[in-house]
Amino acid sequence: MIRKLLLILFGMGCVALQGQLAYEGVVLDADTGTPIPFVNIGIVDRGVGTISNENGEFLLEFRPREVQQGDIVRISSLGYIPRKIPVSLLNDDVLKLIIRLQPNPVSLEEVVLTDKEYVEVEDEVGYRDLLGKGIGYWKDSVALGGELASKIRVRKGLRRLNTLFFNVLHNPSDSVRLRVNIYEPADKWGAPGKNLNESGRSILHVLRSHEILTVIDLKPYNIWVRDDFIVSLELLGVFGTENISLSLPAGNLPGVPSHRRYTSQGSWERIDDSAVGFWLQSTFYTDKPRKANKPRQLRKREKKEREISGTVFEIISSGRSEMRSRRRGATISNYTSNKSVKTDEWGRFRIKAVKGDILGVSYPGMYQVLTKVEEISFYNFQLYPVKN
Secondary structure, three states, rough: HHHHHEEEEEOOOOOOOOOEEEEEEEEEEOOOEEEOOOOEEOOOOOOOEEEEEOEEEEEEEHHHHHHHOEEEEEOOOOOOOOOOHHHHHOOOOOOOOEEEEOOOOOOOOHHHHHHOOEEEEOOOOOOOOOOOOOOOOOEOOOOOOOEEEEOOOOHHHHHHHEEEEEEOOOOOOOEEEEEEEEEEEOOOOEEEEOOOOOOOEEEEEEEEEEOOOEEEEEEHOOOOOOOEEEEEEEEEEEEOOOOOEEEEEEEEEEOOOEEOOOOOOOOOEOOOOEEEEEEEEEEEOOOOOHHHHOHHHHHHHHHHHHHEEEEEEEEEEOEEEEEEEEEEEEEEOOOOOOEEEEEEOOOOOEEEEOOEEEEEOOOOEEEEEEOOOOOEEEEEEEEOOOOO
């Protein structure tokens, strides 16, 4: 039955190069027949795996000595029911793998009505201050689907994750395509378990060569936690160089574990007392007055907050010249405080900030601009159209 549903044979046999088997394939939506991009395909816990490309196509390569007949190929993607294929079905008769994944029905959680009054507290969690403490990195041994993950400790209670931040120390590639995964710890060892992103959409980010601070908006994915959780970066593609060499801040933190795996569907390796420099802006909800009290750092921050103002311009190129016009309706976000405003009809804005805050300016069809507040003064921003 598995062969009938998942494996379609046509053309020539699988390719064997210098003792290595190579199986081409494509992953499709079982209902619509459309290709599914960035699917995880791999032999479970064998360090053999890959990722489908934008067109759902993939190439799974391995040497026979790397696997056993009882091994399983697992195919999984957010929003779909995972599938499994015994390695024993991959023989010379199989020429191309046509894999159809069934959409995973969205389960609606039970709605509980309560008369309790909940208070929102904006709360930064994670490890912002690891610059200069150490390095966490990916090197050439990491294949597509490899992940680097760290546990984020938080106080217990309902929490919405709004924004993810991390610094980049070294990236020689033109660009690196990443996926952000938010996991629930699976066991007492803290290995990544259930993916808490239930939106059915991957959190994708293309890291450019000049990018030294990355800011990723998590609000569209509606991710909630109640306890400690795990943030992971997954490698989906490298452009402009054959090998990956990406470095992020990291440091020694007693009791905080990190994990890594080297390819899609591979086993996790634990790294004790070590954290990658991920930090997040979140909103904490509580009905207990003591917990609702603003943390000391938040009260201190509010005393320092000052209003900054500025103007947003749209830059349009025409031949060798550029035209500049004021951009009405652009969004200015203070990712550190989780506040945002819109520019008025003259492209002007006002927003509160303190030194060190991360501001982002965005408008549909324009490249986002990010800046770190160094001085409480007047800021002008220029937005450029996204190139097709």
